[in-house]
Amino acid sequence: MSAHATPVILPGATLGVLGGGQLGRMFAHAAQAMGYFTAVLDPDATSPAGRISHQHIRSGYSDAQGLAELARVCAAVTTEFENVPAASLNQLAQTLPVAPAGSAVAIAQDRAAEKAHFVRCGVPVAPHAVIETPEQLAAVPADLLPGILKTARMGYDGKGQVRVKTLEELAQAWDDLGRVACVLEKMLPLAHECSVIVARGRNGQIVHLPVQRNLHRDGILAVTEVYEGNLPLAQAQQALAAAKSVAEGLQYVGVLCVEFFVLQDGSLVVNEIAPRPHNSGHYSQNGCDVSQFELQVRCMTGLPLVQPRLHSASIMLNLLGDLWFAHGDTAQTPAWDQVLALPGCHLHLYGKAQAQRGRKMGHLNITATTAEAARATALQAAAIVG
Numbered sequence: 416m417s418a419h420a421t422p423v424i425l426p427g428a429t430l431g432v433l434g435g436g437q438l439g440r441m442f443a444h445a446a447q448a449m450g451y452f453t454a455v456l457d458p459d460a461t462s463p464a465g466r467i468s469h470q471h472i473r474s475g476y477s478d479a480q481g482l483a484e485l486a487r488v489c490a491a492v493t494t495e496f497e498n499v500p501a502a503s504l505n506q507l508a509q510t511l512p513v514a515p516a517g518s519a520v521a522i523a524q525d526r527a528a529e530k531a532h533f534v535r536c537g538v539p540v541a542p543h544a545v546i547e548t549p550e551q552l553a554a555v556p557a558d559l560l561p562g563i564l565k566t567a568r569m570g571y572d573g574k575g576q577v578r579v580k581t582l583e584e585l586a587q588a589w590d591d592l593g594r595v596a597c598v599l600e601k602m603l604p605l606a607h608e609c610s611v612i613v614a615r616g617r618n619g620q621i622v623h624l625p626v627q628r629n630l631h632r633d634g635i636l637a638v639t640e641v642y643e644g645n646l647p648l649a650q651a652q653q654a655l656a657a658a659k660s661v662a663e664g665l666q667y668v669g670v671l672c673v674e675f676f677v678l679q680d681g682s683l684v685v686n687e688i689a690p691r692p693h694n695s696g697h698y699s700q701n702g703c704d705v706s707q708f709e710l711q712v713r714c715m716t717g718l719p720l721v722q723p724r725l726h727s728a729s730i731m732l733n734l735l736g737d738l739w740f741a742h743g744d745t746a747q748t749p750a751w752d753q754v755l756a757l758p759g760c761h762l763h764l765y766g767k768a769q770a771q772r773g774r775k776m777g778h779l780n781i782t783a784t785t786a787e788a789a790r791a792t793a794l795q796a797a798a799i800v801g
C-alpha cells in the first residue's frame with residue numbers, strides 16, 4: 416500500500432505488532448496511552464506483550480491465517496524484532512501500512528547485507544569477509560585475525576559468535592556453527608560503544624534521540640548513559656550523521672537503531688542496525704519528552720514527528736535474571752521497594768513468568784538533574800539489587 420496515499424491513523428484505531436516480547440509490550444503500552452487499541456501476533460500464550468494487549472493472535476510469524484487475522488483487525492502494523500520473515504511483512508503490506516518495510520527488515524536480518532548497505536551509504540565498517548563457502552573460508556586474509564566469526568542471520572546478545580585467533584580456529588568455528596553463512600570481523604580495539612535512534616516518517620522527516628553511550632557485559636547491553644557530554648561532541652555528531660544516512664539509504668519508515676564502535680583512536684565504525692526500538696533507547700521513556708515507543712507509534716500511523724528533548728540526565732540499567740539468583744539457586748524477587756526509595760528510579764519489568772540467568776527481565780531508568788547525581792543513584796541501585 417503506498418505510504419504517501421495513506422491518511423493519518425488517529426487514536427481509536429487498532430495498531431498491530433509482530434512479536435510479543437518486551438519491545439512489543441512497551442510499544443503496546445505507548446500506543447494504549449495515546450488511545451489506540453493494540454493487537455499482538457505471537458505464538459506464545461504467555462508472551463510479555465500478548466498479556467497486556469487488547470488482542471493476542473496466537474500464531475506463527477509465517478502463518479497465513481494468523482497474518483490475515485492481524486490484517487483484518489489492524490489499521491497498521493509494525494514489528495518488534497528483526498527476524499520476522501520479510502515475506503510476512505510484504506504480505507501484510509498488500510492491504511495496510513507496514514512500518515518498517517519488509518525490504519529494510521530483510522537487510523537488518525543479514526549481517527552481510529547490512530554491511531554491504533553501510534558500504535553503499537559510505538559509513539565506515541569493521542574490516543570483514545563474508546564466509547558462505549569453503550573457498551571463501553580458504554581465501555580469508557590473515558590480517559582479519561584475531562577476529563569474531565558471526566552467523567549472518569539470527570544472532571543477538573552475542574549469541575552465534577565465536578572469537579578466533581588463528582585460521583585453524585576459524586575453520587573449526589565455522590564447522591561448529593554448522594557452516595552457515597557467516598561474517599568474519601576483525602577484532603577492533605574498542606574504547607566504548609554508542610548508538611543512535613532515529614525515527615523517519617512517511618514523508619521522509621527524520622528526528623532522533625540523543626546519542627547513547629553503551630556498556631556491554633558478555634555481549635549483552637548492561638548500561639546506557641545519556642547526558643550532555645557523554646561522548647565527545649564530534650563523535651556524537653558523526654554518529655548522528657551516519658545514522659541518518661543509513662536510514663535515508665533504506666528509505667526507512669519507523670524507528671531504527673544504529674549501533675557503533677568507538678575505537679581507541681577516537682574513530683567511529685558502524686556495527687549493526689535494529690529495525691525497531693532498541694534496548695539502548697529505553698531511557699527515553701523517562702529521560703525524554705517523547706519515548707522511542709511513542710516515536711514508533713507516530714511513524715506507523717503517519718502522525719507528525721517532533722524532535723524529542725532530553726530533559727534529564729539518564730542512566731539505564733538492564734535487569735537480567737541473574738539478579739533473581741544473587742542469593743542462591745532459588746529465584747528471589749529483588750528488593751524493588753528499596754530501589755524505588757531512591758529518587759529518580761523508574762522500574763520497568765516485562766512480566767516474564769520465569770527468571771533465568773542471562774534473560775532480560777526488565778530495566779531501571781534513573782533520571783537526575785546532573786550526570787553525577789544519576790551515576791550516584793545508579794551505584795546505590797546496583798548495590799541493592801546486585
Ligand code: ADP
Nearest residue numbers: 541563570571572573574600601602603631634
Ligand atoms: P549482537 O547482534 O549479538 O548484538 P554484535 O555484533 O553487536 O552482536 O556484538 C556483540 C558485542 O560484541 C558488541 O556490542 C561488542 O561489545 C562486541 N564485538 C562485536 N564485534 C566486535 C569487533 N569486531 N571488535 C570488538 N568487539 C566486538
Ligand code: MG
Nearest residue numbers: 572674686687
Ligand atoms: Mg549488538
